[in-house]
Amino acid sequence: MVLKSFVEVHPDSHFPIQNLPYGVFKTESDSVPRPGVAIGDYVLDLSVIALAGLFDGPYLRNSDCFNQPNLNKFLGLGRPAWKEARVTLQKLLSAKEPILRDNASLRQKALLPMGNVQMLLPIAIGDYTDFFASKHHAKNCGIIFRGPENPINPNWFHIPIAYHGRASSIVISGTDIVRPRGQGHPAANSLPYFGPSRKLDFELEMAAVVGPGNELGNPVDVNEAVDHIFGLILMNDWSARDIQAWEYVPLGPFLGKSFGTTISPWIVTLDALEPFASDAPEQNPRPLPYLVEKESKNYDISVQVSIIPDGQEHEYIVTRSNFKHLYWTITQQLAHHTINGCNLRPGDLLGTGTISGPEPESYGCLLELTWNGQKPLSLGGTTRTFLEDGDEVIFTGCCKGDGYNIGFGKCSGRILPSPP
Structure with a gap:
């Protein structure tokens, strides 16, 4: 069964729910860099998702890795945390899950049009x-x-x-x-x-x-x-x-x-x-x-x-x-x-x-x-x-x-x- 998102994703898009790549962005109204994932023509603000308590698994529940100006802390947590984040995000963005889909206020805060954000270096590159x-x-x-x-x-x-x-x-x-x-x-x-x-x-x-x-x-x-x-x-x-x-x-x-x-x-x-x-x-x-x-x-x-x-x-x-x-x-x-x-x-x-x-x-x-x-x-x-x-x-x-x-x-x- 093909996984579908409630977010409309064009068939030619690079960013369906099967992908969910990570980046770091800021907006004109809020210049604080923070992590996000791409879904269709939108960026899902992971700091908003974290603040709402929606990362509730054992690796991410008490982590502030999505309230950072880059992804380094999240990267350092390792594969179990990465898999937990992927499962959580695919569930939240799926067509059948109401938590984000049916919460208009949360959706407006969390899903930002790509045209309204500025993408930044996603990581602090030491070497x-x-x-x-x-x-x-x-x-x-x-x-x-x-x-x-x-x-x-x-x-x-x-x-x-x-x-x-x-x-x-x-x-x-x-x-x-x-x-x-x-x-x-x-x-x-x-x-x-x-x-x-x-x-x-x-x-x-x-x-x-x-x-x-x-x-x-x-x-x-x-x-x-x-x-x-x-x-x-x-x-x-x-x-x-x-x-x-x-x-x-x-x-x-x-x-x-x-x-x-x-x-x-x-x-x-x-x-x-x-x-x-x-x-x-x-x-x-x-x-x-x-x-x-x-x-x-x-x-x-x-x-x-x-x-x-x-x-x-x-x-x-x-x-x-x-x-x-x-x-x-x-x-x-x-x-x-x-x-x-x-x-x-x-x-x-x-x-x-x-x-x-x-x-x-x-x-x-x-x-x-x-x-x-x-x-x-x-x-x-x-x-x-x-x-x-x-x-x-x-x-x-x-x-x-x-x-x-x-x-x-x-x-x-x-x-x-x-x-x-």
């Missing part, structure tokens, strides 16, 4: 790690920069490669991104180029949101890692390819990445994604024992990127890919992150790295789509090799269920020119 988990992306980048003989370094097949990103420059969807300045490769015997990036790119990623962390020195077992992951968000890890190419040897990404990372406002829980679990790709060679999972799974999440070129209104889809293409799973990523004893904390982000598929139309960044500028994209009368000032990039992601969607909303940002 951010970006992985390199797509075999197709790793292969393409290797061919572009090193040639086709040995495009993927041997260690990549044994270890989930990652770098430590910059949490302070993570911004919410809709935030403008200023074109970064930095050094690029010198031409011939000249000095390195310095100035605005000439190869500004997007990276189609998703990120796992960490729930309960682990103590310093105490790694997380790969088969228990799922209990440390609350859910997934869309993420655009903007990249200045020219700056990155000049700086990344020998220590990896720095200024080419740290100028901005955009995330979507809604965290979709792993519980909502469970019906869309799929087998992860076969890993050959077999990982070392600490990375071998009893059940190795990804999720069937279709993701796409559109660009609105500067001065235009039309969106042009430039790529379609899928989360299920990732070689290293999010649970392997988390387990490997902690194997040296590193302690994760609630609200940490683990980016997947660029999600590229096997076909050219599924590549997850302009570096691959234009083959480092050699094959320009046609966008309605104009072309692009890399992003130009005024361009807006929009990510969306969605799972297709039986009569409903599980979606992530959108993750967007527009490029502003470098300062003079």
